[in-house]
Amino acid sequence: MISRRAALVAGGSTAAVVAAGGTGYLVATHDKPEPLSPPSVNADGKLLWRNWSGIQTAYPSARLAPRDEGELASMLKTATAPVRPVGAGHSFTALAPTSGSLLSLDSLSGVISWEGDEALVLAGTRLGALGPALAEKGRAMANLPDINKQSLAGALATATHGTGSKLQALHGDVTGLRLVTPDGRVIDCSADSNAEVFQAARVSLGALGVISQVRLKTIPNRRIRRRVWIEPFQDALAKAEARWAQHRNFEFYAVPFTGLAVGISHDETDDPAQARGADQDSAFLDALKGLRNLLGFSTPLRKAAARALLASAKPETAVDEGWKLLSTERPVRFNEMEFHLPADRQLKVLEEVVATLEKERPDVFFPIEVRRIASDDAWLSPFQGGARGSVAVHTHYKDDFAFLYELIEPIFRRHGGRPHWGKLHTLKDQQLAALYPRWEDFLKVRAELDPQGRMLNPYLKGLFGLV
Protein backbone atom coordinates (compact mmCIF):
# COMPACT_ATOMS: atom_id res chain seq x y z
CA MET A 1 0.00 0.00 0.00
CA ILE A 2 2.81 2.35 0.88
CA SER A 3 4.61 1.55 -2.35
CA ARG A 4 1.62 2.40 -4.55
CA ARG A 5 1.29 5.77 -2.89
CA ALA A 6 5.02 6.23 -3.17
CA ALA A 7 4.85 5.60 -6.89
CA LEU A 8 2.12 8.20 -7.17
CA VAL A 9 4.23 10.75 -5.37
CA ALA A 10 7.38 9.98 -7.34
CA GLY A 11 5.44 10.06 -10.62
CA GLY A 12 3.53 13.13 -9.55
CA SER A 13 6.68 15.06 -8.87
CA THR A 14 7.94 14.32 -12.37
CA ALA A 15 4.66 15.41 -13.94
CA ALA A 16 4.58 18.61 -11.91
CA VAL A 17 8.13 19.43 -12.85
CA VAL A 18 7.39 19.05 -16.53
CA ALA A 19 4.21 21.13 -16.20
CA ALA A 20 5.89 23.89 -14.26
CA GLY A 21 8.71 24.28 -16.74
CA GLY A 22 12.10 25.71 -15.90
CA THR A 23 11.25 27.23 -12.53
CA GLY A 24 9.68 24.00 -11.39
CA TYR A 25 12.72 22.12 -12.55
CA LEU A 26 15.01 24.29 -10.46
CA VAL A 27 12.84 23.70 -7.42
CA ALA A 28 12.68 19.99 -8.00
CA THR A 29 16.22 19.27 -8.95
CA HIS A 30 17.64 18.58 -5.55
CA ASP A 31 19.08 15.31 -6.79
CA LYS A 32 22.86 15.55 -6.73
CA PRO A 33 25.36 13.93 -9.09
CA GLU A 34 27.51 11.03 -7.94
CA PRO A 35 30.02 12.38 -5.38
CA LEU A 36 33.56 12.94 -6.64
CA SER A 37 35.92 10.12 -5.85
CA PRO A 38 39.61 9.38 -6.18
CA PRO A 39 40.82 7.24 -9.11
CA SER A 40 40.12 3.52 -9.13
CA VAL A 41 43.87 2.83 -9.17
CA ASN A 42 46.46 5.21 -7.72
CA ALA A 43 49.87 6.17 -9.12
CA ASP A 44 51.43 3.18 -7.36
CA GLY A 45 49.00 0.80 -8.99
CA LYS A 46 47.07 0.17 -5.78
CA LEU A 47 43.34 -0.48 -6.00
CA LEU A 48 40.86 1.89 -4.37
CA TRP A 49 38.91 0.78 -1.30
CA ARG A 50 35.77 2.68 -0.28
CA ASN A 51 33.29 2.08 2.47
CA TRP A 52 29.63 1.25 1.77
CA SER A 53 28.50 4.86 1.57
CA GLY A 54 31.62 5.95 -0.32
CA ILE A 55 32.98 8.65 2.03
CA GLN A 56 35.95 6.65 3.39
CA THR A 57 38.69 5.74 0.94
CA ALA A 58 42.13 4.13 0.98
CA TYR A 59 44.75 2.51 -1.25
CA PRO A 60 46.04 -0.37 0.91
CA SER A 61 49.52 -1.58 0.04
CA ALA A 62 48.41 -5.14 0.78
CA ARG A 63 45.11 -6.97 0.95
CA LEU A 64 45.16 -10.02 3.17
CA ALA A 65 42.63 -12.86 3.29
CA PRO A 66 43.85 -15.57 5.70
CA ARG A 67 42.32 -18.98 5.10
CA ASP A 68 42.57 -20.13 8.71
CA GLU A 69 43.60 -18.96 12.14
CA GLY A 70 47.19 -20.15 11.74
CA GLU A 71 47.58 -18.15 8.57
CA LEU A 72 45.97 -15.17 10.28
CA ALA A 73 48.52 -15.34 13.12
CA SER A 74 51.50 -15.55 10.78
CA MET A 75 50.14 -12.76 8.56
CA LEU A 76 49.64 -10.45 11.54
CA LYS A 77 53.28 -10.90 12.61
CA THR A 78 54.68 -9.74 9.30
CA ALA A 79 52.00 -7.56 7.70
CA THR A 80 52.78 -3.97 6.82
CA ALA A 81 51.25 -1.66 9.43
CA PRO A 82 48.76 -0.24 9.99
CA VAL A 83 46.86 -3.52 9.83
CA ARG A 84 43.16 -2.86 9.64
CA PRO A 85 40.52 -5.59 9.63
CA VAL A 86 37.54 -4.93 7.39
CA GLY A 87 34.19 -6.65 7.07
CA ALA A 88 31.42 -5.33 4.87
CA GLY A 89 32.70 -1.76 5.08
CA HIS A 90 29.51 -0.51 6.70
CA SER A 91 31.26 1.85 9.10
CA PHE A 92 31.02 5.52 8.22
CA THR A 93 33.91 6.42 10.52
CA ALA A 94 37.51 5.85 9.38
CA LEU A 95 37.99 2.58 11.23
CA ALA A 96 39.06 0.58 8.19
CA PRO A 97 41.13 2.84 5.89
CA THR A 98 44.82 2.03 5.85
CA SER A 99 47.85 2.64 3.69
CA GLY A 100 49.22 -0.64 5.08
CA SER A 101 47.37 -3.95 5.18
CA LEU A 102 43.63 -4.35 4.78
CA LEU A 103 42.68 -7.70 6.26
CA SER A 104 39.45 -9.51 5.43
CA LEU A 105 38.07 -12.49 7.35
CA ASP A 106 35.74 -13.49 4.53
CA SER A 107 37.46 -16.90 4.34
CA LEU A 108 36.87 -17.51 8.05
CA SER A 109 33.14 -18.03 7.79
CA GLY A 110 30.65 -20.50 9.21
CA VAL A 111 29.63 -22.32 12.38
CA ILE A 112 32.51 -24.46 13.69
CA SER A 113 30.69 -26.45 16.37
CA TRP A 114 28.09 -26.35 19.13
CA GLU A 115 28.52 -26.48 22.90
CA GLY A 116 24.95 -27.09 24.04
CA ASP A 117 22.98 -24.11 22.76
CA GLU A 118 26.08 -22.00 22.26
CA ALA A 119 27.52 -21.81 18.77
CA LEU A 120 31.22 -21.47 18.03
CA VAL A 121 31.29 -19.20 15.00
CA LEU A 122 34.13 -18.01 12.78
CA ALA A 123 34.33 -14.25 13.11
CA GLY A 124 34.22 -13.46 9.38
CA THR A 125 30.72 -14.92 9.05
CA ARG A 126 28.31 -12.38 7.60
CA LEU A 127 25.18 -11.90 9.68
CA GLY A 128 23.09 -12.74 6.63
CA ALA A 129 24.77 -16.15 6.45
CA LEU A 130 24.71 -16.74 10.20
CA GLY A 131 20.90 -16.73 10.37
CA PRO A 132 20.35 -19.77 8.12
CA ALA A 133 23.38 -21.56 9.62
CA LEU A 134 21.94 -21.29 13.14
CA ALA A 135 18.45 -22.13 11.87
CA GLU A 136 19.73 -25.52 10.65
CA LYS A 137 20.11 -26.36 14.33
CA GLY A 138 16.76 -24.76 15.21
CA ARG A 139 18.49 -21.80 16.86
CA ALA A 140 18.78 -18.07 16.24
CA MET A 141 20.46 -14.91 17.46
CA ALA A 142 18.36 -13.20 20.12
CA ASN A 143 18.42 -9.99 18.12
CA LEU A 144 19.73 -8.60 14.85
CA PRO A 145 20.51 -5.16 13.47
CA ASP A 146 18.42 -3.80 10.61
CA ILE A 147 21.16 -4.56 8.08
CA ASN A 148 22.61 -8.07 7.84
CA LYS A 149 25.53 -7.52 5.48
CA GLN A 150 28.07 -6.98 8.28
CA SER A 151 30.61 -9.56 9.35
CA LEU A 152 30.15 -10.84 12.88
CA ALA A 153 33.56 -9.43 13.88
CA GLY A 154 32.75 -6.02 12.42
CA ALA A 155 29.35 -5.90 14.08
CA LEU A 156 30.86 -6.74 17.47
CA ALA A 157 33.76 -4.32 17.03
CA THR A 158 31.38 -1.37 16.64
CA ALA A 159 28.72 -2.44 19.19
CA THR A 160 26.16 -3.00 16.46
CA HIS A 161 22.67 -3.45 17.88
CA GLY A 162 19.03 -4.09 17.11
CA THR A 163 16.11 -2.84 19.14
CA GLY A 164 14.16 -4.13 22.14
CA SER A 165 14.11 -2.91 25.71
CA LYS A 166 15.04 -6.35 27.05
CA LEU A 167 17.51 -7.21 24.29
CA GLN A 168 21.21 -6.39 24.38
CA ALA A 169 23.43 -5.42 21.46
CA LEU A 170 25.05 -8.31 19.60
CA HIS A 171 28.13 -8.40 21.83
CA GLY A 172 25.79 -9.16 24.75
CA ASP A 173 25.41 -12.67 23.31
CA VAL A 174 29.17 -13.33 23.28
CA THR A 175 30.29 -15.71 26.03
CA GLY A 176 33.83 -16.20 24.80
CA LEU A 177 36.12 -15.27 21.95
CA ARG A 178 39.55 -15.93 20.52
CA LEU A 179 41.77 -12.95 19.82
CA VAL A 180 44.86 -13.13 17.61
CA THR A 181 47.21 -10.36 18.69
CA PRO A 182 49.43 -8.29 16.37
CA ASP A 183 52.44 -10.41 17.36
CA GLY A 184 50.62 -13.60 16.45
CA ARG A 185 49.62 -14.83 19.90
CA VAL A 186 46.23 -16.53 20.26
CA ILE A 187 44.29 -15.61 23.40
CA ASP A 188 41.13 -17.43 24.48
CA CYS A 189 39.06 -15.26 26.76
CA SER A 190 35.73 -15.20 28.53
CA ALA A 191 34.23 -13.74 31.68
CA ASP A 192 36.17 -16.41 33.64
CA SER A 193 39.41 -16.60 31.68
CA ASN A 194 41.51 -13.59 30.67
CA ALA A 195 38.51 -11.58 31.81
CA GLU A 196 40.06 -8.16 31.27
CA VAL A 197 40.92 -8.99 27.66
CA PHE A 198 37.37 -10.30 27.22
CA GLN A 199 35.72 -7.16 28.55
CA ALA A 200 37.98 -5.02 26.40
CA ALA A 201 37.72 -7.18 23.27
CA ARG A 202 33.96 -7.61 23.01
CA VAL A 203 33.71 -4.05 21.66
CA SER A 204 37.19 -3.09 20.53
CA LEU A 205 37.10 -1.34 17.12
CA GLY A 206 39.52 -3.91 15.72
CA ALA A 207 42.22 -2.21 17.77
CA LEU A 208 43.47 -5.10 19.92
CA GLY A 209 44.23 -7.59 17.17
CA VAL A 210 41.85 -9.71 15.11
CA ILE A 211 39.05 -11.81 16.59
CA SER A 212 39.07 -15.17 14.81
CA GLN A 213 36.14 -16.94 16.46
CA VAL A 214 33.31 -16.21 18.85
CA ARG A 215 31.14 -18.29 21.18
CA LEU A 216 27.54 -17.08 20.96
CA LYS A 217 24.46 -17.65 23.06
CA THR A 218 21.47 -18.57 20.91
CA ILE A 219 17.72 -18.85 21.41
CA PRO A 220 15.11 -21.14 19.82
CA ASN A 221 14.41 -20.14 16.24
CA ARG A 222 10.83 -18.90 16.58
CA ARG A 223 8.50 -17.35 14.07
CA ILE A 224 7.74 -13.71 14.70
CA ARG A 225 5.02 -11.38 13.54
CA ARG A 226 6.20 -8.13 11.96
CA ARG A 227 3.85 -5.16 11.89
CA VAL A 228 4.54 -1.88 10.13
CA TRP A 229 2.20 1.11 10.40
CA ILE A 230 2.07 4.86 9.88
CA GLU A 231 0.72 7.25 12.50
CA PRO A 232 1.06 10.89 13.60
CA PHE A 233 4.48 11.63 15.06
CA GLN A 234 2.96 12.91 18.31
CA ASP A 235 1.10 9.61 18.77
CA ALA A 236 4.34 7.71 18.24
CA LEU A 237 6.04 9.80 20.92
CA ALA A 238 3.17 9.32 23.37
CA LYS A 239 3.02 5.55 22.94
CA ALA A 240 6.71 4.72 22.52
CA GLU A 241 7.52 3.74 26.12
CA ALA A 242 4.45 1.50 26.38
CA ARG A 243 5.37 -0.17 23.10
CA TRP A 244 8.93 -0.81 24.20
CA ALA A 245 7.48 -2.49 27.28
CA GLN A 246 4.91 -4.43 25.26
CA HIS A 247 6.81 -5.73 22.23
CA ARG A 248 9.76 -8.06 21.89
CA ASN A 249 11.23 -5.63 19.37
CA PHE A 250 9.91 -2.17 18.76
CA GLU A 251 11.34 0.79 16.90
CA PHE A 252 9.93 3.72 15.04
CA TYR A 253 11.03 6.16 12.40
CA ALA A 254 10.23 9.82 12.82
CA VAL A 255 9.68 11.21 9.33
CA PRO A 256 10.67 14.88 9.30
CA PHE A 257 8.62 17.32 7.22
CA THR A 258 5.59 15.01 7.35
CA GLY A 259 4.32 15.07 10.94
CA LEU A 260 4.27 11.29 10.66
CA ALA A 261 6.09 8.29 12.07
CA VAL A 262 6.45 4.68 10.97
CA GLY A 263 6.22 2.07 13.73
CA ILE A 264 7.69 -1.43 13.45
CA SER A 265 7.08 -4.19 16.00
CA HIS A 266 8.13 -7.85 16.13
CA ASP A 267 6.60 -10.40 18.49
CA GLU A 268 6.90 -14.18 18.75
CA THR A 269 4.00 -16.18 17.36
CA ASP A 270 2.97 -19.71 16.44
CA ASP A 271 0.90 -18.47 13.53
CA PRO A 272 1.73 -19.85 10.08
CA ALA A 273 4.18 -17.99 7.89
CA GLN A 274 2.76 -15.02 6.01
CA ALA A 275 4.85 -13.62 3.18
CA ARG A 276 6.45 -10.26 3.77
CA GLY A 277 5.89 -9.13 0.21
CA ALA A 278 8.04 -6.90 -1.91
CA ASP A 279 10.35 -4.32 -0.38
CA GLN A 280 8.46 -1.10 0.42
CA ASP A 281 11.31 0.89 1.92
CA SER A 282 12.82 2.09 -1.33
CA ALA A 283 9.45 3.22 -2.69
CA PHE A 284 8.72 5.06 0.57
CA LEU A 285 12.08 6.82 0.36
CA ASP A 286 11.39 7.72 -3.26
CA ALA A 287 8.10 9.27 -2.16
CA LEU A 288 9.81 11.31 0.54
CA LYS A 289 12.46 12.44 -1.91
CA GLY A 290 9.77 13.37 -4.40
CA LEU A 291 8.01 15.48 -1.77
CA ARG A 292 11.29 17.21 -0.94
CA ASN A 293 12.10 17.88 -4.56
CA LEU A 294 8.66 19.21 -5.32
CA LEU A 295 7.70 21.01 -2.10
CA GLY A 296 10.99 21.54 -0.30
CA PHE A 297 10.45 25.30 -0.55
CA SER A 298 7.43 25.13 1.82
CA THR A 299 7.34 22.96 4.92
CA PRO A 300 3.57 23.48 5.49
CA LEU A 301 2.78 22.39 1.93
CA ARG A 302 5.18 19.47 2.18
CA LYS A 303 3.58 18.29 5.42
CA ALA A 304 0.07 18.63 4.03
CA ALA A 305 0.95 16.66 0.91
CA ALA A 306 2.71 13.97 2.96
CA ARG A 307 -0.28 13.53 5.24
CA ALA A 308 -2.69 13.39 2.32
CA LEU A 309 -0.64 10.79 0.49
CA LEU A 310 0.84 8.67 3.25
CA ALA A 311 -1.09 8.97 6.52
CA SER A 312 -3.87 6.53 5.63
CA ALA A 313 -1.62 3.77 4.27
CA LYS A 314 -2.76 0.37 5.52
CA PRO A 315 -0.58 -1.42 8.08
CA GLU A 316 1.52 -4.31 6.81
CA THR A 317 1.95 -7.68 8.49
CA ALA A 318 4.31 -10.57 7.89
CA VAL A 319 5.11 -13.77 9.79
CA ASP A 320 8.35 -15.69 9.41
CA GLU A 321 11.46 -16.82 11.26
CA GLY A 322 13.15 -13.95 13.06
CA TRP A 323 16.37 -13.95 11.07
CA LYS A 324 14.34 -13.41 7.89
CA LEU A 325 12.39 -10.43 9.23
CA LEU A 326 14.51 -8.49 11.70
CA SER A 327 17.01 -7.36 9.08
CA THR A 328 16.00 -5.72 5.83
CA GLU A 329 17.64 -4.87 2.55
CA ARG A 330 18.85 -1.26 2.47
CA PRO A 331 19.35 -0.72 -1.25
CA VAL A 332 19.52 3.07 -0.91
CA ARG A 333 22.94 4.11 0.35
CA PHE A 334 23.25 6.79 3.01
CA ASN A 335 25.51 8.36 5.61
CA GLU A 336 24.44 8.28 9.22
CA MET A 337 25.02 9.70 12.69
CA GLU A 338 23.63 7.72 15.61
CA PHE A 339 24.05 8.49 19.27
CA HIS A 340 22.94 6.35 22.20
CA LEU A 341 21.24 8.47 24.84
CA PRO A 342 20.18 7.83 28.41
CA ALA A 343 16.80 6.18 27.87
CA ASP A 344 14.86 8.83 29.77
CA ARG A 345 16.15 11.60 27.49
CA GLN A 346 15.75 9.82 24.16
CA LEU A 347 12.34 11.12 23.12
CA LYS A 348 13.03 14.68 24.24
CA VAL A 349 16.21 14.65 22.15
CA LEU A 350 14.31 13.22 19.20
CA GLU A 351 11.81 16.07 19.33
CA GLU A 352 14.64 18.58 19.37
CA VAL A 353 16.37 16.91 16.44
CA VAL A 354 13.19 16.86 14.33
CA ALA A 355 12.45 20.51 15.15
CA THR A 356 16.02 21.50 14.26
CA LEU A 357 15.93 19.69 10.92
CA GLU A 358 12.55 21.16 10.02
CA LYS A 359 13.83 24.64 10.84
CA GLU A 360 17.27 24.43 9.28
CA ARG A 361 17.55 21.63 6.71
CA PRO A 362 14.69 21.26 4.22
CA ASP A 363 16.95 19.08 2.05
CA VAL A 364 16.69 16.20 4.54
CA PHE A 365 14.12 13.55 3.69
CA PHE A 366 15.38 10.34 5.31
CA PRO A 367 13.40 9.10 8.32
CA ILE A 368 15.10 9.19 11.74
CA GLU A 369 15.47 5.79 13.37
CA VAL A 370 14.59 5.44 17.06
CA ARG A 371 15.54 2.28 18.98
CA ARG A 372 16.00 1.03 22.54
CA ILE A 373 18.84 -1.25 23.71
CA ALA A 374 19.31 -3.08 27.03
CA SER A 375 22.48 -2.55 29.06
CA ASP A 376 25.60 -4.70 29.21
CA ASP A 377 29.05 -4.46 30.76
CA ALA A 378 31.59 -4.48 27.91
CA TRP A 379 34.03 -1.66 28.60
CA LEU A 380 33.51 0.25 25.34
CA SER A 381 29.86 -0.65 24.93
CA PRO A 382 27.72 2.47 24.50
CA PHE A 383 25.15 0.54 26.56
CA GLN A 384 27.52 -0.02 29.48
CA GLY A 385 25.93 1.02 32.75
CA GLY A 386 22.30 1.32 31.70
CA ALA A 387 19.74 1.02 28.93
CA ARG A 388 20.14 3.50 26.10
CA GLY A 389 17.84 4.94 23.51
CA SER A 390 19.34 5.52 20.08
CA VAL A 391 18.48 8.26 17.62
CA ALA A 392 19.92 7.94 14.12
CA VAL A 393 19.86 10.68 11.48
CA HIS A 394 20.52 9.66 7.88
CA THR A 395 21.32 11.56 4.70
CA HIS A 396 21.27 10.25 1.15
CA TYR A 397 24.80 9.30 0.06
CA LYS A 398 24.80 12.06 -2.57
CA ASP A 399 23.66 14.74 -0.12
CA ASP A 400 25.60 16.96 2.27
CA PHE A 401 26.23 15.43 5.70
CA ALA A 402 28.41 18.12 7.33
CA PHE A 403 25.32 19.51 9.04
CA LEU A 404 25.21 16.37 11.16
CA TYR A 405 28.34 17.58 12.95
CA GLU A 406 27.23 21.21 13.14
CA LEU A 407 23.56 20.89 14.06
CA ILE A 408 22.82 17.41 15.33
CA GLU A 409 25.89 16.22 17.23
CA PRO A 410 25.76 19.17 19.68
CA ILE A 411 22.21 18.17 20.63
CA PHE A 412 23.25 14.57 21.24
CA ARG A 413 26.29 15.62 23.26
CA ARG A 414 24.35 18.07 25.40
CA HIS A 415 22.21 15.15 26.58
CA GLY A 416 25.05 12.74 27.38
CA GLY A 417 24.89 10.74 24.17
CA ARG A 418 27.51 8.16 23.31
CA PRO A 419 28.30 7.80 19.61
CA HIS A 420 27.84 4.58 17.67
CA TRP A 421 31.44 3.55 16.97
CA GLY A 422 30.82 2.95 13.30
CA LYS A 423 28.75 6.05 12.59
CA LEU A 424 29.65 9.67 12.12
CA HIS A 425 30.90 11.60 15.15
CA THR A 426 33.82 13.83 16.12
CA LEU A 427 34.50 12.65 19.67
CA LYS A 428 37.94 11.56 20.77
CA ASP A 429 40.25 10.97 23.71
CA GLN A 430 39.14 12.91 26.80
CA GLN A 431 35.63 13.47 25.46
CA LEU A 432 35.25 9.69 25.28
CA ALA A 433 37.00 9.16 28.61
CA ALA A 434 34.29 11.30 30.19
CA LEU A 435 31.60 9.03 28.75
CA TYR A 436 33.20 5.64 29.41
CA PRO A 437 34.20 4.77 33.01
CA ARG A 438 36.51 1.97 31.79
CA TRP A 439 38.17 4.01 29.02
CA GLU A 440 41.60 4.06 30.67
CA ASP A 441 41.36 0.34 31.42
CA PHE A 442 40.70 -0.31 27.75
CA LEU A 443 43.68 1.80 26.71
CA LYS A 444 45.89 -0.12 29.13
CA VAL A 445 44.86 -3.49 27.68
CA ARG A 446 45.34 -2.10 24.17
CA ALA A 447 48.87 -0.96 25.00
CA GLU A 448 49.72 -4.38 26.45
CA LEU A 449 48.41 -6.28 23.44
CA ASP A 450 49.76 -3.94 20.76
CA PRO A 451 52.62 -1.92 22.25
CA GLN A 452 53.86 -0.86 18.82
CA GLY A 453 50.44 0.33 17.70
CA ARG A 454 50.46 -1.87 14.59
CA MET A 455 46.65 -1.98 14.54
CA LEU A 456 46.27 1.80 14.72
CA ASN A 457 45.58 3.96 11.70
CA PRO A 458 45.61 7.76 12.09
CA TYR A 459 41.92 7.83 12.97
CA LEU A 460 42.32 5.37 15.84
CA LYS A 461 45.44 7.14 17.12
CA GLY A 462 43.39 10.31 17.35
CA LEU A 463 40.48 8.52 18.96
CA PHE A 464 42.74 7.07 21.64
CA GLY A 465 44.66 10.30 22.21
CA LEU A 466 47.93 8.87 20.89
CA VAL A 467 48.88 11.73 18.58
Added chain:
Amino acid sequence: MRAVLSAIAAILLLAACGEKPPVAPTPEQALLLKPADPRLAGLYETSCKACHAAPDTGAPQVHDRAAWDPRWKQGEAVLLDHTIQGYKAMPASGQCATCAPDDFKGLIRFMAGREDPA
Protein backbone atom coordinates in the same frame (compact mmCIF):
# COMPACT_ATOMS: atom_id res chain seq x y z
CA MET B 1 12.64 -15.19 -56.41
CA ARG B 2 9.89 -15.70 -53.86
CA ALA B 3 11.72 -18.75 -52.55
CA VAL B 4 14.92 -16.75 -52.16
CA LEU B 5 13.09 -13.97 -50.30
CA SER B 6 11.43 -16.55 -48.08
CA ALA B 7 14.77 -18.11 -47.33
CA ILE B 8 16.29 -14.71 -46.51
CA ALA B 9 13.28 -13.89 -44.32
CA ALA B 10 13.65 -17.21 -42.54
CA ILE B 11 17.38 -16.58 -41.97
CA LEU B 12 16.65 -13.08 -40.67
CA LEU B 13 13.97 -14.47 -38.41
CA LEU B 14 16.35 -17.09 -37.08
CA ALA B 15 19.02 -14.45 -36.57
CA ALA B 16 16.54 -12.27 -34.74
CA CYS B 17 15.56 -15.21 -32.57
CA GLY B 18 19.25 -15.83 -31.91
CA GLU B 19 19.70 -12.25 -30.64
CA LYS B 20 16.84 -12.49 -28.23
CA PRO B 21 18.29 -12.84 -24.76
CA PRO B 22 17.59 -16.08 -22.96
CA VAL B 23 14.75 -16.14 -20.47
CA ALA B 24 15.81 -14.83 -17.06
CA PRO B 25 16.01 -17.40 -14.28
CA THR B 26 13.27 -17.41 -11.68
CA PRO B 27 14.27 -16.10 -8.23
CA GLU B 28 14.50 -19.70 -7.04
CA GLN B 29 16.73 -20.67 -9.97
CA ALA B 30 18.86 -17.54 -9.45
CA LEU B 31 19.61 -18.57 -5.88
CA LEU B 32 21.21 -21.79 -7.15
CA LEU B 33 23.51 -20.18 -9.71
CA LYS B 34 27.20 -19.71 -8.97
CA PRO B 35 30.39 -19.28 -10.97
CA ALA B 36 32.17 -22.45 -12.06
CA ASP B 37 35.50 -21.18 -10.73
CA PRO B 38 35.71 -22.04 -6.99
CA ARG B 39 37.42 -18.76 -6.03
CA LEU B 40 34.87 -16.68 -7.89
CA ALA B 41 32.08 -18.82 -6.44
CA GLY B 42 33.27 -17.97 -2.93
CA LEU B 43 33.53 -14.25 -3.68
CA TYR B 44 30.12 -14.29 -5.35
CA GLU B 45 28.51 -15.99 -2.36
CA THR B 46 29.98 -13.49 0.10
CA SER B 47 29.75 -10.22 -1.79
CA CYS B 48 27.42 -10.33 -4.81
CA LYS B 49 24.62 -12.81 -4.23
CA ALA B 50 22.86 -10.91 -1.46
CA CYS B 51 21.78 -8.25 -3.97
CA HIS B 52 22.18 -9.85 -7.40
CA ALA B 53 20.03 -12.87 -6.51
CA ALA B 54 17.38 -10.90 -4.61
CA PRO B 55 14.83 -9.13 -6.86
CA ASP B 56 13.76 -6.60 -4.21
CA THR B 57 17.16 -4.94 -4.18
CA GLY B 58 16.82 -3.39 -7.64
CA ALA B 59 20.21 -4.82 -8.68
CA PRO B 60 20.40 -6.53 -12.08
CA GLN B 61 19.77 -10.18 -11.31
CA VAL B 62 22.24 -12.91 -12.10
CA HIS B 63 21.92 -14.24 -15.69
CA ASP B 64 19.09 -11.78 -16.42
CA ARG B 65 20.33 -10.80 -19.85
CA ALA B 66 17.51 -8.31 -20.41
CA ALA B 67 18.78 -6.36 -17.39
CA TRP B 68 22.47 -6.87 -18.08
CA ASP B 69 22.72 -6.41 -21.83
CA PRO B 70 22.28 -2.59 -21.77
CA ARG B 71 24.96 -2.44 -19.10
CA TRP B 72 27.22 -4.86 -20.98
CA LYS B 73 27.07 -2.57 -24.01
CA GLN B 74 28.83 0.13 -21.99
CA GLY B 75 31.95 -2.00 -22.11
CA GLU B 76 33.90 -3.93 -19.54
CA ALA B 77 36.05 -0.95 -18.55
CA VAL B 78 33.00 1.11 -17.56
CA LEU B 79 31.43 -1.76 -15.63
CA LEU B 80 34.73 -2.42 -13.85
CA ASP B 81 35.07 1.25 -12.88
CA HIS B 82 31.50 1.40 -11.60
CA THR B 83 32.17 -1.73 -9.58
CA ILE B 84 35.35 -0.40 -7.97
CA GLN B 85 33.94 3.07 -7.31
CA GLY B 86 30.39 2.11 -6.47
CA TYR B 87 27.51 3.41 -8.52
CA LYS B 88 24.01 4.38 -7.39
CA ALA B 89 22.82 1.55 -5.11
CA MET B 90 25.92 -0.55 -5.82
CA PRO B 91 28.48 -0.11 -3.01
CA ALA B 92 32.14 0.17 -3.95
CA SER B 93 33.66 -3.19 -4.91
CA GLY B 94 30.44 -4.87 -3.84
CA GLN B 95 32.18 -4.55 -0.46
CA CYS B 96 34.60 -7.29 -1.47
CA ALA B 97 37.82 -6.14 0.20
CA THR B 98 39.99 -8.85 -1.33
CA CYS B 99 38.71 -8.86 -4.92
CA ALA B 100 41.27 -7.99 -7.60
CA PRO B 101 40.24 -6.36 -10.89
CA ASP B 102 40.33 -9.74 -12.64
CA ASP B 103 37.98 -11.13 -10.00
CA PHE B 104 35.54 -8.29 -10.67
CA LYS B 105 35.73 -8.94 -14.41
CA GLY B 106 35.01 -12.62 -13.89
CA LEU B 107 32.11 -11.87 -11.55
CA ILE B 108 30.63 -9.32 -13.94
CA ARG B 109 30.87 -11.78 -16.85
CA PHE B 110 29.20 -14.48 -14.76
CA MET B 111 26.34 -12.28 -13.55
CA ALA B 112 25.82 -10.79 -17.01
CA GLY B 113 25.51 -14.26 -18.50
CA ARG B 114 28.68 -13.69 -20.53
CA GLU B 115 30.99 -16.32 -19.09
CA ASP B 116 31.74 -17.55 -22.58
CA PRO B 117 33.43 -14.56 -24.26
CA ALA B 118 32.83 -16.13 -27.69
